Amino acid sequence: MVLVFAESPRGQFKKSAFEAVTYGRKVADAMGTSCAALVLGNAANAGQLGQYGAVKVFQVTDTAFDAFDSQTYASAIAEVAGKNGAKVLVLSHSSTGKSLAGRLAVRLNAGLVSGVNSLPSAQGNSLKVKKSVFSGKAIAEFEISSDVKVISLMGNAVKPESLGAAVSAETITVGAAKGRIRVKSVKTQEGTVPLPEAEIVVSAGRGMKGPENWGMVEELATSLGATTACSRPVADAHWRPHHEHVGQTGIAIRPNLYIAIGISGAIQHLAGVNNSKVIVVINKDPEAPFFKAADYGVVGDLFEVVPQLNAAIKKFKAG
Amino acid sequence: MKLLVCISQTPDTTSKVSFNADGSEFNAAGVQFIMNPYDEWYALVRACELRETLGGTVVALNVGPAANETTIRKALAIGADEAVRIDSDPKSAGFVAKQIAEYAKNEAFDIIFFGKETIDHNGSEVGAMVAEYLDLPYVSYASKLDLNGSVATLERDIEGGVETLEVDLPFVVSAAKGMAEQRIPNMRGIMTARTKPLKEVPAVAYEDQAKAVQFTLPPAKAGVKLVQPDQMDELVRLLHEEAKVI
Ligand SMILES: Cc1cc2nc3c(=O)[nH]c(=O)nc-3n(C[C@H](O)[C@H](O)[C@H](O)COP(=O)(O)OP(=O)(O)OC[C@H]3O[C@@H](n4cnc5c(N)ncnc54)[C@H](O)[C@@H]3O)c2cc1C
Numbered sequence: 001m002v003l004v005f006a007e008s009p010r011g012q013f014k015k016s017a018f019e020a021v022t023y024g025r026k027v028a029d030a031m032g033t034s035c036a037a038l039v040l041g042n043a044a045n046a047g048q049l050g051q052y053g054a055v056k057v058f059q060v061t062d063t064a065f066d067a068f069d070s071q072t073y074a075s076a077i078a079e080v081a082g083k084n085g086a087k088v089l090v091l092s093h094s095s096t097g098k099s100l101a102g103r104l105a106v107r108l109n110a111g112l113v114s115g116v117n118s119l120p121s122a123q124g125n126s127l128k129v130k131k132s133v134f135s136g137k138a139i140a141e142f143e144i145s146s147d148v149k150v151i152s153l154m155g156n157a158v159k160p161e162s163l164g165a166a167v168s169a170e171t172i173t174v175g176a177a178k179g180r181i182r183v184k185s186v187k188t189q190e191g192t193v194p195l196p197e198a199e200i201v202v203s204a205g206r207g208m209k210g211p212e213n214w215g216m217v218e219e220l221a222t223s224l225g226a227t228t229a230c231s232r233p234v235a236d237a238h239w240r241p242h243h244e245h246v247g248q249t250g251i252a253i254r255p256n257l258y259i260a261i262g263i264s265g266a267i268q269h270l271a272g273v274n275n276s277k278v279i280v281v282i283n284k285d286p287e288a289p290f291f292k293a294a295d296y297g298v299v300g301d302l303f304e305v306v307p308q309l310n311a312a313i314k315k316f317k318a319g
Numbered sequence: 320m321k322l323l324v325c326i327s328q329t330p331d332t333t334s335k336v337s338f339n340a341d342g343s344e345f346n347a348a349g350v351q352f353i354m355n356p357y358d359e360w361y362a363l364v365r366a367c368e369l370r371e372t373l374g375g376t377v378v379a380l381n382v383g384p385a386a387n388e389t390t391i392r393k394a395l396a397i398g399a400d401e402a403v404r405i406d407s408d409p410k411s412a413g414f415v416a417k418q419i420a421e422y423a424k425n426e427a428f429d430i431i432f433f434g435k436e437t438i439d440h441n442g443s444e445v446g447a448m449v450a451e452y453l454d455l456p457y458v459s460y461a462s463k464l465d466l467n468g469s470v471a472t473l474e475r476d477i478e479g480g481v482e483t484l485e486v487d488l489p490f491v492v493s494a495a496k497g498m499a500e501q502r503i504p505n506m507r508g509i510m511t512a513r514t515k516p517l518k519e520v521p522a523v524a525y526e527d528q529a530k531a532v533q534f535t536l537p538p539a540k541a542g543v544k545l546v547q548p549d550q551m552d553e554l555v556r557l558l559h560e561e562a563k564v565i
Contacts (some may be wrong), residue, residue, distance in 0.1 A: 009477075009478075014478075068482070069456070070447065070450070070456070070457045070459075071454075071456060071457075074451065094478060095459065095460055095475070095476060095477040095478060096477075098443040098447070098459050098460070099447055099457055099458075099459040100447065101443075101444060101447060102412070102416065102443075102444045102445065102446065102447025102448035102449075102450070102451065103447045103448070103450060103451040103457065104451075105413065105444070105448060105528075106416070106448050106451035106452055107451055109528075110528065111411075111413065111527075111528030111529030112412070112413070112444055112528075112529055113529050114442045114443060114444050115441060115442065115443075128532070131441075132441070132537075133439060133440050133441055133531070133534070134330070134336045134438070134439055134441075135332065135438055135441060136537070137336040137536075137537075138336050138338070138534050138535065138536055138537070139534070139535045139536070139537055140440070140531040140533065140534050140535075141531065141532055141533040141534075141535075142529055142530060142531050142532065143529065143530065143532045144528065144529040145527075145528055145529070146528035146529070149529075180456040180486060180487065180490075181456050181458070181484050181485075181486050182484060182485040182486065183482060183483070183484045184472075184483045184484055184485060185482070185483045186477070186480065186481075186482045186483075187480045187481050187482075187483075188477065188478070188479045188480030188481075189479045189480055192479065193479075194478035194479030194480075195478070195479060196478055197478065200564070200565070224565065242462070242496070242497065243476065243479060243480060243481070245496070248332060248356070248438065249356070249357075249496045250496065251476075252441070256564045257558065257562070257564040257565065267332060267333050268332055271332065271438075277562075277564065278558070278562045278564045280554070280558070281543070291543050292540075292543070293540065294540075294543040295540065295541070295543065295544065295562065296543065296544050296545075296546060296554060296557060296558070296562070297543040297544070297545050297546070298545070298546050298547075298548050298554065299545065299548070300548030301548070304548065305548050305551070308548070308549070308551040309551045309554065309555075311551070312551035312552045312554065312555045313555055313565070315552070315555075316552075316555045316559065316565070
């Protein structure tokens with residue numbers, strides 16, 4: 001069996017959970033087995049994971065899982081994996097998944113590949129699976145040779161496929177594990193898609209001249225239903241919040257569309273965004289290194305180009 | 320206060336990445352190696368800061384071959400008091416974690432630091448593995464760490480925001496931007512690093528369960544298609560009809 005841990009932070013499934021179940025179902029199909037999903041906590045409507053291919057949805061509705069602690073979570077996931085004889089465990093390569101994957105690999109005596117971006121191929125008892133390495137500069141194929149295997153899936157690597165019908169979630173209990181982390185508060189940006197999950201990202205750099213000019217970037221993002229990001233100097237200067245910083249020292253993303261405005265395209269910046277499917281660069285300097293990594297480019301003054309692009313997008317959306 | 324900082328050696332960010340002819344191994348020829356940036360800037364520096372205010376010892380640990388000693392000496396120059404190298408040529412994150420856990424299990428460290436991930440395999444795997452081996456709490460992607468007696472308060476990067484939490488010593492943490500500021504080793508640091516203890520420890524047996532077997536370079540981009548600045552309707556059309564992303 002393939003077991004997918006479907007994250008539901010603060011009682012809500014995110015797109016990454018649907019991606020993970022879709023991926024788990026495909027792995028199960030390839031292995032000739034079935035896919036089950038595990039939900040920890042009180043998310044409503046856990047049975048909807050059936051639509052993405054989980055034939056069974058297990059749910060532990062214990063308030064102990066309201067706050068995240070990798071020890072209590074890993075203990076519960078390993079227990080359910082063990083009881084059900086899971087051969088492959090699929091997680092999301094998220095802040096939660098990154099805290100869990102290594103723990104679960106040790107607990108289940110399993111080989112781990114984290115942040116994969118494609119489906120595995122089976123070879124005897126081994127699985128081979130690819131991920132991006134060297135900050136996007138290369139692709140590595142990993143071989144997992146252990147009996148039980150743990151895989152964490154990069155965000156936006158597979159499209160959630162809702163094909164089947166919902167199932168009714170089966171409420172189960174797990175042994176108590178001692179949690180030692182006391183979560184005091186969680187602050188997230190409400191109303192916007194977090195950057196790692198965003199399909200469209202509008203990002204801007206030092207070419208913007210100052211924080212007072214970000215209105216046009218936000219307007220463009222709103223028109224596109226996009227999330228905003230920024231380069232490092234912009235975050236360092238507190239023109240934009242820290243969580244918007246993408247790149248080597250910030251976060252790595254792989255949206256379908258990345259629009260870079262007034263960003264030079266230094267290698268450390270590219271390290272976080274070069275896995276984007278399509279890159280559009282707007283820069284007044286035709287020699288800006290970003291153009292080498294771009295699919296579409298506009299050489300021009302961003303203060304003129306961005307409002308015009310926004311107008312064109314609005315016209316397109318309306319029409 | 321007894322602090323362990325696990326440091327990895329990685330190719331410099333700006334290095335050109337290439338592989339041997341059959342793609343089975345990284346080609347190290349002409350590549351400049353550095354201490355993994357997150358290990359150096361955030362984990363090591365924060366550990367040194369805590370030691371400076373609270374006293375104690377910072378131990379820098381690397382699992383790797385003798386060639387890594389230049390990187391280890393740099394950790395000593397930045398401020399670690401002593402260093403350990405577990406002699407081996409690791410091929411998997413599982414191997415590295417096993418070695419660190421075996422070393423740390425009898426050393427009673429108060430905090431074991433990692434960087435949020437390495438810039439070569441970008442795995443973010445080892446810290447959680449070590450935490451599990453040692454049955455310790457684990458806080459990943461921490462951007463802030465303060466200690467008050469035996470209670471630590473941390474902030475941790477989560478999707479689109481930040482989580483604040485408390486945990487008692489001992490624990491394992493992976494460090495992200497914000498936890499500390501990069502320190503450039505000064506002359507005195509570099510001089511004293513030469514005489515600080517660097518202990519070599521043999522590796523324990525471990526069978527790799529997952530490892531990279533084949534490397535390839537991503538397909539080259541077709542090249543940028545330029546659109547005139549006054550032709551934004553055309554750009555939108557291309558994004559819709561050709562790239563199919565809007
Ligand atoms: C170890 C290390 C780690 C790093 N990590 C990161 C990281 O994670 N993320 C990151 O982003 N950077 C990172 N950097 C910094 C990186 O090297 C660059 O310095 C940074 O990305 C540059 O930011 P920028 O492109 O916004 O600014 P600049 O390099 O100043 O570029 C601004 C661009 O805007 C253009 N421009 C200016 N005015 C206009 C206008 N009116 N219209 C159109 N275009 C205009 C300019 O032509 C220029 O190309 C790191 C650096 C180091 C050394």
